[in-house]
Amino acid sequence: MADADVEALLVGPGADLRYLTGYHALPLERLTLLVARRDGRHVLLTPRLERARAEEAGLPGDVEIVDVDETADPFALAARALDGVGADPRLGVGDRLWSTFLLGLQEVVPDAAWIRASTVTRELRMRKLPEEVDALRRAGAAIDRVHEQVAGLLRPGRTEAEVGGDIADLILAEGHSEVNFVIVASGPNGASPHHETGARTLAHGDAVVVDIGGTLDGYCSDCTRNYVVGAAPSGYADAHDALEAAQRAACEAVRPGVPAEAVDRAARDVLDAAGYGEAFIHRTGHGIGLEEHEEPYIVAGNDLPLDAGMTFSIEPGIYLPGRFGLRIEDIVVCTDDGVERLNTLDRSAVRT
Numbered sequence: 609m610a611d612a613d614v615e616a617l618l619v620g621p622g623a624d625l626r627y628l629t630g631y632h633a634l635p636l637e638r639l640t641l642l643v644a645r646r647d648g649r650h651v652l653l654t655p656r657l658e659r660a661r662a663e664e665a666g667l668p669g670d671v672e673i674v675d676v677d678e679t680a681d682p683f684a685l686a687a688r689a690l691d692g693v694g695a696d697p698r699l700g701v702g703d704r705l706w707s708t709f710l711l712g713l714q715e716v717v718p719d720a721a722w723i724r725a726s727t728v729t730r731e732l733r734m735r736k737l738p739e740e741v742d743a744l745r746r747a748g749a750a751i752d753r754v755h756e757q758v759a760g761l762l763r764p765g766r767t768e769a770e771v772g773g774d775i776a777d778l779i780l781a782e783g784h785s786e787v788n789f790v791i792v793a794s795g796p797n798g799a800s801p802h803h804e805t806g807a808r809t810l811a812h813g814d815a816v817v818v819d820i821g822g823t824l825d826g827y828c829s830d831c832t833r834n835y836v837v838g839a840a841p842s843g844y845a846d847a848h849d850a851l852e853a854a855q856r857a858a859c860e861a862v863r864p865g866v867p868a869e870a871v872d873r874a875a876r877d878v879l880d881a882a883g884y885g886e887a888f889i890h891r892t893g894h895g896i897g898l899e900e901h902e903e904p905y906i907v908a909g910n911d912l913p914l915d916a917g918m919t920f921s922i923e924p925g926i927y928l929p930g931r932f933g934l935r936i937e938d939i940v941v942c943t944d945d946g947v948e949r950l951n952t953l954d955r956s957a958v959r960t
């Protein structure tokens with residue numbers, strides 16, 4: 609905070625609050641707000657009825673809980689929590705704090721300059737501690753165990769939604785506490801990267817993209833593999849070979865000091881050379897941790913040097929409208945001298 613010249617961070621429910629305090633607050637219409645001050649006089653404003661949950665979270669000892677009664681003005685209490693930070697303070701407001709709360713805060717601290725709290729928290733959250741990497745490793749192993757059971761669920765006559773329901777059950781059965789998303793994109797639906805799992809019935813000859821993730825011990829999993837029901841559509845094997853090579857090249861490009869965009873470039877070069885450049889319509893990856901998508905983004909234009917402890921996805925795809933889609937996704941961690949994959953399943957397309 610001193611580096612960023614910020615007097616206080618004002619953080620509501622979400623990943624930053626969990627990172628800083630361990631408290632998984634509910635995103636309510638009532639204000640929950642951590643006022644983390646550079647001078648160490650931290651306050652957590654909590655709706656009175658939420659105090660028990662905040663206490664159960666085992667907050668750091670230097671955070672004082674202040675109850676917000678149903679009839680109290682939460683913004684007046686926030687202003688009081690900022691007493692003594694000086695005139696015209698620079699305040700970091702949580703990137704996910706709802707605008708209704710920011711507008712209320714701006715009324716009671718009219719002379720403040722506002723910046724994003726992520727100016728401070730991104731530097732902390734991007735480089736994972738060993739225990740965070742361990743949690744991501746456990747989440748990765750759990751989603752791998754789910755994928756090992758997916759082929760058995762993909763039978764002609766079943767709908768994407770039926771398969772998706774079974775996968776959601778498996779995500780929980782394999783140790784996640786939450787299902788974050790289930791994408792089952794069959795046949796031509798695979799050409800839409802975030803296809804909404806729906807009513808389409810699986811048929812012989814379908815390619816199926818399965819991209820799934822959940823939360824385990826607070827940290828997210830995210831893994832994509834490709835399946836074929838019966839015989840693969842024409843052109844499928846060539847495309848999958850090119851994609852596997854692209855995904856491998858991107859993984860091999862990861863080491864400390866390499867710009868994030870170079871990893872994207874490594875995947876794109878392979879697909880360009882194989883004639884699939886136009887069909888790779890999204891960035892190569894996203895950071896992952898307490899959130900499914902966070903920094904660093906593995907995308908052209910991001911010259912951020914990778915650093916040990918950064919965790920992100922490597923997920924190039926090929927999308928051929930009207931025909932099929934393909935994506936291979938692993939979560940990786942940048943190590944001191946290279947890369948470790950947190951998803952270790954075989955990457956070739958699985959035939960069912």
Ligand code: ZN
Pocket residue numbers: 802
């Ligand atoms: Zn995605």
Ligand code: ZN
Pocket residue numbers: 830894921923937
């Ligand atoms: Zn992803």
Ligand code: ZN
Pocket residue numbers: 819820821830831832923937
């Ligand atoms: Zn994914």
